[in-house]
Amino acid sequence: MRILIVDDEPIILGGLVKVIGAAAPVGSEIREAGDAFEALGIMKEYMPDVTVTDLHMPEKNGFEMMEEAKENGLCERFIILTGYDDFEYARRALRYGVVDYLLKPVDKEEVSRLLSQVNRDLPSMDSTDCPPHAKRILAYTRMNYMNDLSLDHLADLMKLHPNYISNLFKKVTGDTFVNYLNATRIKEAQKLLSAHRDLPVGEIGRRVGYENKHYFNKVFKKYTGSTPGAYREEH
CATH class of the missing domain: 3.40.50.2300 (Response regulator)
Incomplete structure (x- = not known):
């Protein structure tokens, strides 16, 4: 505890x-x-x-x-x-x-x-009373999306099994942890691209959790249908 x-x-x-x-x-x-x-x-x-x-x-x-x-x-x-x-x-x-x-x-x-x-x-791993755990995990993810997050990191932090957290994410959000994290990061990247037009795309990627610019471009296009540069021009 x-x-x-x-x-x-x-x-x-x-x-x-x-x-x-x-x-x-x-x-x-x-x-x-x-x-x-x-x-x-x-x-x-x-x-x-x-x-x-x-x-x-x-x-x-x-x-x-x-x-x-x-x-x-x-x-x-x-x-x-x-x-x-x-x-x-x-x-x-x-x-x-x-x-x-x-x-x-x-x-x-x-x-x-x-x-x-x-x-x-406190809810145990086999408890159906999951909202308290879910709220804590989602809140932590939203506040730390820009950091190096993984199921193992969350499991260690929350003292829960990675599979439990994975299932909890799916149950509460309807999505996987990876998709939820990427969607959160890309949403924040879109805000930065619109609000800070002078910031390089690579820097925006780093600010939302992607150290590799090319990987950031790939994930951004997957979730939005366009590259960060094209999105900035359109918005």
Whole structure:
């Protein structure tokens, strides 16, 4: 299980990492962030199963962070921590699909119970409850299409079997992973060709994930019916 811990006070954050690390299920991975902006950046790569977060942080608070994370499919589950024993905060938190609401200082046994509950609720490879996995995988692909992506990379990142991800892609999108990735890249390339007419075709190819210009031209023509240069002239 992947756990992200967010708190803007370094001493408290360090304490939370120790307590949660000791309470988490065996084999769990833990990352930490000092504010909401850093947390959202980490989520794009890490894709946590659950985020344990403070609510009261400067510039972007915990509620705003949770809303943005859920909108972008970066994390579905949250455990919130606060020093304010306020029912309104608890009630508002429930709207964001929060697992639970805990007051500081946290109780190790309570955290252990919650994390065990989250771990039990995570979809397994043979589960038919695939939307949470699908949303995370699709979100990661959309945000990292320009990088060197493969089924093996996604499988390692998500701790899932490549065949499971392949079948999930087909089930949710109606397409294969390779076709989905190429279609996403070519769509972004079309935008760049229209918006940045001064950029060389090879550079646009690199920006969307194709290091080889000739291969980029070949894939672009396959998906659009024209070469990048011809598309630029037409648009």
